[in-house]
Amino acid sequence: MPESQTSIEIRNVYKLFGPHPERYVGAVRDGGMNKAELLDKHNHVLGLSNVSLDIEAGHIQVIMGLSGSGKSTLIRHINRLIEPTAGEVIVGGTDVRALKPRELRDFRRTSAAMVFQKFALLPHRTVLGNVVFGLEIRGLPRDAQLERARQWIDRVGLTCFEDKYPSQLSGGMQQRVGLARALANDAPILLMDEAFSALDPLIRVDMQTILLDLQAEVRKTVVFITHDLDEALRIGDRVAIMQDGELVQQGRPEEIVLSPATSYVEDFVRQVNRGRVVKVAALARPLAGPPAALRMPSALSLADAALRLVEARLSFADVTDGKGAVVGRVHLDEVVRTLARSAGEAEASDDPPARLAG
Amino acid sequence: MSFFDGFPVMDADTLTALKKAIDGGFRAFTREFGATVEDFFLPLRSFLIFVERLLVTTPWPVVLVVIAGLVYLASRSWRLVAGAVVALLAIGYFGMWEDTMRTLAMIVVATLMSVAIGIPLGILMAWSAKARAVMLPVLDVMQTMPSFVYLIPVVMLLGIGKVPGLIAVVIYAAPPIIRLTNLGIRLVDKDVLEAADAFGASTWQKLGKVQLPLALPTIMAGINQTIMAALSMVVVASMIGVQGLGQPVLKAIANQYFTLGVFNGFAIVGIAIIFDRTSQAFGRRLQKHREAEHA
Numbered sequence: 001m002p003e004s005q006t007s008i009e010i011r012n013v014y015k016l017f018g019p020h021p022e023r024y025v026g027a028v029r030d031g032g033m034n035k036a037e038l039l040d041k042h043n044h045v046l047g048l049s050n051v052s053l054d055i056e057a058g059h060i061q062v063i064m065g066l067s068g069s070g071k072s073t074l075i076r077h078i079n080r081l082i083e084p085t086a087g088e089v090i091v092g093g094t095d096v097r098a099l100k101p102r103e104l105r106d107f108r109r110t111s112a113a114m115v116f117q118k119f120a121l122l123p124h125r126t127v128l129g130n131v132v133f134g135l136e137i138r139g140l141p142r143d144a145q146l147e148r149a150r151q152w153i154d155r156v157g158l159t160c161f162e163d164k165y166p167s168q169l170s171g172g173m174q175q176r177v178g179l180a181r182a183l184a185n186d187a188p189i190l191l192m193d194e195a196f197s198a199l200d201p202l203i204r205v206d207m208q209t210i211l212l213d214l215q216a217e218v219r220k221t222v223v224f225i226t227h228d229l230d231e232a233l234r235i236g237d238r239v240a241i242m243q244d245g246e247l248v249q250q251g252r253p254e255e256i257v258l259s260p261a262t263s264y265v266e267d268f269v270r271q272v273n274r275g276r277v278v279k280v281a282a283l284a285r286p287l288a289g290p291p292a293a294l295r296m297p298s299a300l301s302l303a304d305a306a307l308r309l310v311e312a313r314l315s316f317a318d319v320t321d322g323k324g325a326v327v328g329r330v331h332l333d334e335v336v337r338t339l340a341r342s343a344g345e346a347e348a349s350d351d352p353p354a355r356l357a358g
Numbered sequence: 359m360s361f362f363d364g365f366p367v368m369d370a371d372t373l374t375a376l377k378k379a380i381d382g383g384f385r386a387f388t389r390e391f392g393a394t395v396e397d398f399f400l401p402l403r404s405f406l407i408f409v410e411r412l413l414v415t416t417p418w419p420v421v422l423v424v425i426a427g428l429v430y431l432a433s434r435s436w437r438l439v440a441g442a443v444v445a446l447l448a449i450g451y452f453g454m455w456e457d458t459m460r461t462l463a464m465i466v467v468a469t470l471m472s473v474a475i476g477i478p479l480g481i482l483m484a485w486s487a488k489a490r491a492v493m494l495p496v497l498d499v500m501q502t503m504p505s506f507v508y509l510i511p512v513v514m515l516l517g518i519g520k521v522p523g524l525i526a527v528v529i530y531a532a533p534p535i536i537r538l539t540n541l542g543i544r545l546v547d548k549d550v551l552e553a554a555d556a557f558g559a560s561t562w563q564k565l566g567k568v569q570l571p572l573a574l575p576t577i578m579a580g581i582n583q584t585i586m587a588a589l590s591m592v593v594v595a596s597m598i599g600v601q602g603l604g605q606p607v608l609k610a611i612a613n614q615y616f617t618l619g620v621f622n623g624f625a626i627v628g629i630a631i632i633f634d635r636t637s638q639a640f641g642r643r644l645q646k647h648r649e650a651e652h653a
Binding site: 079081104105106107109110112113114116118120121122123124133134136137138185191 | 547549550552553554555556557558559560563567568571572574645
């Protein structure tokens, strides 16, 4: 399948909840009023504040934050289940805000499919009946509906469960149905709102693997919401972190882990095992001198890299890209320093003053 | 202090004049449009007579088998079928077969009408807060106004007979189905509705594919209550000339025929139980997917 060409641009989006959001959006945007003041003075809740995010076509963008940080509100702006109070949402060159009701329905039918935290399956329909739902809405001929639905039911591993009702399936299986329902629509964008958060940890990892396998094949523009950093780092090509309706940091997973922008992000990142998350590519330096005796792929984790260097009794190795070409060099002392720093920082930030400063 | 001695009443002459004016106005309306209104209900009358003839003139064993078959189709329970057959045989043996068939015809037509009017109204109430604000007090009036009161204008307009009886029954029996359709649609899981929105469903697609199917168990409970309400109106309707099990009861009240009253009363109870158990079993069967065991 071709890589999705549909990128998403979110520009200066504000969302206020309350009876008259348009009256007070100016005070927030131009007057610098914060969430607490807005609630206090005007009894409106600030859902999103000046959020701008470019989401690359064909990649997985994770949006992470605690509950109430506005991540679920943000994802609903992309298919306009929630209207922005101010700002622009441009999907594949189309201004989503400007769509008329009929155009919006067409956009949702063909451009963006969604997977939900609570599965949101139709309890009165079988697995097959649920997966054809989106195609039925689009008005495809029945044969085409069934053919495509069966294909995706097979693909998510529910072949023998076609005629079961959702209540007969476990949570993980129900979410496979949700995933198949979304993928059957063959939309270039896949919106996943805490899709795996309600599942047991083991099942969750299972589902992440399924998603990554599928993504390697279909290359959709995926927006994935989660509150779990491990999940974010495992799945995301890029990660954006939200706090109180604002975007506090965005970047590649390593960037987030290696240089957290605020203490909020630091709190998130502290528990992470850097040795697993950070790849040697992040520490590669320009080549100098003769070739090293050891080569390692750029996608190797730091922990594995350190192990290989120690076992080979070497102090440095060359890093190669996917095609085997040497792209840089990595030194053992730097690997060790990066691994060790995480532990050191965790101790340091237990200091009360450091906390207060954040 | 005369203000406190007695309630300040409208002047007696004015009150009489007011009553006369309203009565006169309605009488004039009746003279003017009575025939038109009657014509309007003519198709309904023909349908009611058709159903009644069908039930009365078809040989009783055929009717019995058809009813038993319908009970089985709805409930899939042989016990219920046996109960229905025994009850109907007893009714026939005690000489009430024809009256029962007439009552049955009335109930069937009244229920069909209530459903045809009630489900769209219930949907409207669920969709629009304004419609709901208007409908709720109307429904309260329909359910609590003593039926004799609204029988007066109905009889003035349409005279005595089947159609005014049917209208009286429907006025009393339609509110449950309206209320429960509204409730059922409002209770539909918001997450599922959001999913339908996210997939680009139109208002009608949401109604047909999500809201109505998920509200169906509640709507079925409404239909069940509507049938029961219709049955409870049989005796009242007989006062304006509706034939069936109500008339012997009326006669029994007037003449203190205890046994006649009890027999016909039990016949009404008999059909009520058949209708109730069958429609409930059908409602349960519709939501079998909810009871399914977790795999």
